[in-house]
Amino acid sequence: MVFERDGYLDAKLSDITVSAGVSSGTFYTYFPSKEAIFTAVITDVINRMFAAAAVPPDVPGPGPQRIEYATRSYLRAYAEHAGLLAILEQVSTFNPAFREMRRTIRHSFRTRTENGIRKLQEQGRVDTELSPRCTAEALTSMVSNFCYASHVLEREAYDEDEAVRTLTTLWVRGIGLGAEAVWTTSTSTDRGTSQ
Amino acid sequence: MVFERDGYLDAKLSDITVSAGVSSGTFYTYFPSKEAIFTAVITDVINRMFAAAAVPPDVPGPGPQRIEYATRSYLRAYAEHAGLLAILEQVSTFNPAFREMRRTIRHSFRTRTENGIRKLQEQGRVDTELSPRCTAEALTSMVSNFCYASHVLEREAYDEDEAVRTLTTLWVRGIGLGAEAVWTTSTSTDRGTSQ
Amino acid sequence: MVFERDGYLDAKLSDITVSAGVSSGTFYTYFPSKEAIFTAVITDVINRMFAAAAVPPDVPGPGPQRIEYATRSYLRAYAEHAGLLAILEQVSTFNPAFREMRRTIRHSFRTRTENGIRKLQEQGRVDTELSPRCTAEALTSMVSNFCYASHVLEREAYDEDEAVRTLTTLWVRGIGLGAEAVWTTSTSTDRGTSQ
Amino acid sequence: MVFERDGYLDAKLSDITVSAGVSSGTFYTYFPSKEAIFTAVITDVINRMFAAAAVPPDVPGPGPQRIEYATRSYLRAYAEHAGLLAILEQVSTFNPAFREMRRTIRHSFRTRTENGIRKLQEQGRVDTELSPRCTAEALTSMVSNFCYASHVLEREAYDEDEAVRTLTTLWVRGIGLGAEAVWTTSTSTDRGTSQ
DNA sequence: TATGAATGAGGATTCATTCAT
DNA sequence: GATGAATGAATCCTCATTCAT
Numbered sequence: 001m002v003f004e005r006d007g008y009l010d011a012k013l014s015d016i017t018v019s020a021g022v023s024s025g026t027f028y029t030y031f032p033s034k035e036a037i038f039t040a041v042i043t044d045v046i047n048r049m050f051a052a053a054a055v056p057p058d059v060p061g062p063g064p065q066r067i068e069y070a071t072r073s074y075l076r077a078y079a080e081h082a083g084l085l086a087i088l089e090q091v092s093t094f095n096p097a098f099r100e101m102r103r104t105i106r107h108s109f110r111t112r113t114e115n116g117i118r119k120l121q122e123q124g125r126v127d128t129e130l131s132p133r134c135t136a137e138a139l140t141s142m143v144s145n146f147c148y149a150s151h152v153l154e155r156e157a158y159d160e161d162e163a164v165r166t167l168t169t170l171w172v173r174g175i176g177l178g179a180e181a182v183w184t185t186s187t188s189t190d191r192g193t194s195q
Numbered sequence: 196m197v198f199e200r201d202g203y204l205d206a207k208l209s210d211i212t213v214s215a216g217v218s219s220g221t222f223y224t225y226f227p228s229k230e231a232i233f234t235a236v237i238t239d240v241i242n243r244m245f246a247a248a249a250v251p252p253d254v255p256g257p258g259p260q261r262i263e264y265a266t267r268s269y270l271r272a273y274a275e276h277a278g279l280l281a282i283l284e285q286v287s288t289f290n291p292a293f294r295e296m297r298r299t300i301r302h303s304f305r306t307r308t309e310n311g312i313r314k315l316q317e318q319g320r321v322d323t324e325l326s327p328r329c330t331a332e333a334l335t336s337m338v339s340n341f342c343y344a345s346h347v348l349e350r351e352a353y354d355e356d357e358a359v360r361t362l363t364t365l366w367v368r369g370i371g372l373g374a375e376a377v378w379t380t381s382t383s384t385d386r387g388t389s390q
Numbered sequence: 391m392v393f394e395r396d397g398y399l400d401a402k403l404s405d406i407t408v409s410a411g412v413s414s415g416t417f418y419t420y421f422p423s424k425e426a427i428f429t430a431v432i433t434d435v436i437n438r439m440f441a442a443a444a445v446p447p448d449v450p451g452p453g454p455q456r457i458e459y460a461t462r463s464y465l466r467a468y469a470e471h472a473g474l475l476a477i478l479e480q481v482s483t484f485n486p487a488f489r490e491m492r493r494t495i496r497h498s499f500r501t502r503t504e505n506g507i508r509k510l511q512e513q514g515r516v517d518t519e520l521s522p523r524c525t526a527e528a529l530t531s532m533v534s535n536f537c538y539a540s541h542v543l544e545r546e547a548y549d550e551d552e553a554v555r556t557l558t559t560l561w562v563r564g565i566g567l568g569a570e571a572v573w574t575t576s577t578s579t580d581r582g583t584s585q
Numbered sequence: 586m587v588f589e590r591d592g593y594l595d596a597k598l599s600d601i602t603v604s605a606g607v608s609s610g611t612f613y614t615y616f617p618s619k620e621a622i623f624t625a626v627i628t629d630v631i632n633r634m635f636a637a638a639a640v641p642p643d644v645p646g647p648g649p650q651r652i653e654y655a656t657r658s659y660l661r662a663y664a665e666h667a668g669l670l671a672i673l674e675q676v677s678t679f680n681p682a683f684r685e686m687r688r689t690i691r692h693s694f695r696t697r698t699e700n701g702i703r704k705l706q707e708q709g710r711v712d713t714e715l716s717p718r719c720t721a722e723a724l725t726s727m728v729s730n731f732c733y734a735s736h737v738l739e740r741e742a743y744d745e746d747e748a749v750r751t752l753t754t755l756w757v758r759g760i761g762l763g764a765e766a767v768w769t770t771s772t773s774t775d776r777g778t779s780q
Numbered sequence: 781t782a783t784g785a786a787t788g789a790g791g792a793t794t795c796a797t798t799c800a801t
Numbered sequence: 802g803a804t805g806a807a808t809g810a811a812t813c814c815t816c817a818t819t820c821a822t
Contacts, residue, residue, distance in 0.1 A: 013816070556719040
């Protein structure tokens with residue numbers, strides 16, 4: 001995938017068509033523009049992200065177990081698609097349409113977190129001092145940017161278990177759920193292939 | 196500042212010179228290239244960031260008080276320079292030299308955090324289960340990306356006090372320092388101008 | 391041909407494309423740069439020069455007859471391509487790659503001359519006092535610069551027969567071959583078109 | 586001298602002023618343009634060339650001795666000023682004023698040669714078959730381009746004595762003066778310093 | 781539907797020259 | 802006379818997109 005290799009800006013349409021084995025003319029019968037094919041590619045990635053990061057209803061929550069599950073799912077999904085997500089990051093810095101996409105992803109995860117916290121507050125398991133919205137913003141930042149830093153910026157990823165443990169611990173304790181047991185299953189409970 | 200308004204990519208040299216009230220020739224008496232002037236501008240911003248985000252030695256630490264101080268400083272420094280930091284984010288997605296700059300900033304803050312955690316572990320005030328390095332990565336992500344999200348991505352900043360309180364709480368509790376008193380001074384202890 | 395009219399330095403790419411009836415974009419489908427198209431053009435000229443200045447094996451030599459033949463061939467070939475050869479002269483004064491080309495042409499003719507002299511010395515037809523190398527350098531200079539002077543510098547060419555007779559006489563007598571009969575066929579024995 | 590080092594095209598006025606230790610403003614109180622200073626420099630060189638290449642009236646001629654003297658003088662004068670003469674060669678390929686200068690030098694030497702030949706023909710020492718004008722053109726080419734080739738193009742100069750002997754022999758024999766004794770004084774009769 | 785040759789707008793940069801001080 | 806900061810015209814090249822075949 002040319003976008004992954006060169007980034008959006010440095011990806012030449014000619015590279016894309018050559019790599020796809022079609023002529024530039026043919027390209028335009030399928031996509032109206034360079035932006036359009038990137039939209040298609042990145043939309044697919046985002047859908048996979050959402051699918052992979054979804055937490056099944058049978059995972060008990062909203063507590064430590066569900067938080068851990070969600071964190072691990074997100075980390076795996078990000079790792080899986082880090083290449084193109086990095087490009088979305090690039091494009092969203094200069095293209096409003098993709099910035100909007102970027103925001104949508106973030107909203108989705110932030111809202112899930114926000115709802116979780118709200119539920120925990122309603123259940124009286126965490127205090128109501130923290131604003132669910134602001135807290136969700138912070139926790140979303142922590143997890144998503146942890147992925148960006150390790151996969152894109154530094155390019156030396158952490159061990160998945162260590163990352164999950166660290167992030168979950170910070171998250172759970174941070175919102176005040178620390179007293180509840182966290183590590184019933186200490187490490188990498190594999191949930192099928194990570195693909 | 197043209198970069199702030201248009202981003203690096205869309206900033207035309209002619210816009211820069213017109214906005215500076217000089218001819219293109221004059222521009223090149225002072226800067227050898229578009230990249231060079233951005234380097235100068237962003238280097239200055241980074242220096243101001245570091246200065247503004249520095250925590251004076253007399254702030255007691257490494258504990259909740261120092262963490263809160265550092266968080267508030269960072270938030271203020273970011274808010275102050277959000278416009279250009281957003282552009283650095285853009286440029287670092289396609290220019291290796293600026294990506295390195297971006298990394299350097301991150302390293303600096305991450306290392307400070309890492310050292311703080313290590314000290315707290317040595318003092319026996321937080322458990323040693325969490326890796327200082329990985330934890331610092333996560334907390335750095337939380338704070339820095341919180342700023343990016345609120346100032347650049349969403350453009351609807353949170354109230355400084357709420358943000359500081361939320362981030363500090365998550366941080367302090369997250370590393371297991373929750374038992375120690377946090378809110379001696381509940382809100383915005385102004386430390387003079389943030390300049 | 392724009393190069394011929396304006397020289398390399400004053401040839402604007404836009405002139406070239408306009409004169410070729412194509413857009414600037416089209417130009418770059420065929421040549422990667424201004425230098426590249428000049429390379430193509432001048433390489434072609436050089437090849438034609440070599441072809442036209444070649445002396446067929448059946449021309450008896452290495453004596454007056456072959457010397458005359460070679461001289462006439464060179465003069466015709468130069469006249470044919472004087473316009474572009476003048477530009478090569480210009481470019482070779484500031485561009486190392488083309489200076490090398492210029493040297494190569496010279497080497498080729500000088501070596502041919504050097505070998506001819508050496509053979510004549512071996513046959514005992516000319517004395518061995520003169521260094522073949524230095525003599526070849528001088529004779530190459532005489533013929534090539536005679537062409538440059540008359541076609542480029544002065545722009546008033548000599549009559550071909552007069553030029554051939556003069557140069558051949560100076561050459562043949564100069565190396566000490568004067569006693570042998572020179573002018574069996576006194577003038578312009580046409581050898582077909584000079585193309 | 587900046588022109589000698591960089592050529593006319595690559596010589597920046599700023600280099601010239603820096604090397605002269607004056608400001609660009611001051612430069613323009615002495616020379617109206619870059620072309621003007623080169624004119625001054627090259628005019629001086631040409632004058633020195635003429636002075637150095639002049640043949641004193643007491644050198645016996647127009648025969649072998651005078652031809653040898655003139656050749657040696659020319660070679661020395663050229664060697665002395667090869668650097669700037671090469672630049673004149675460059676400039677004359679695109680600037681009509683300097684091309685005219687270049688022509689003037691050539692004319693001067695060609696005319697001297699032409700007159701010498703005419704005199705020898707009048708004296709019956711050489712045949713009248715060769716056109717003095719065309720012959721002078723050829724011999725001027727031989728000597729001048731020999732210098733250009735060895736000093737500028739190839740940058741591996743021949744030994745002065747060998748060059749003088751070769752060129753003089755070719756010249757003398759070439760015009761048909763071969764029967765007369767040439768080498769009364771076999772080598773480098775030093776005529777004072779070559780400076 | 782596939783092709784790929786042709787398009788052309790758009791922008792960073794150089795350096796001889798000027799002129800207010 | 803000396804300075805040197807300011808000038809600005811002039812040009813090569815890229816690459817997403819088109820459209821006749």
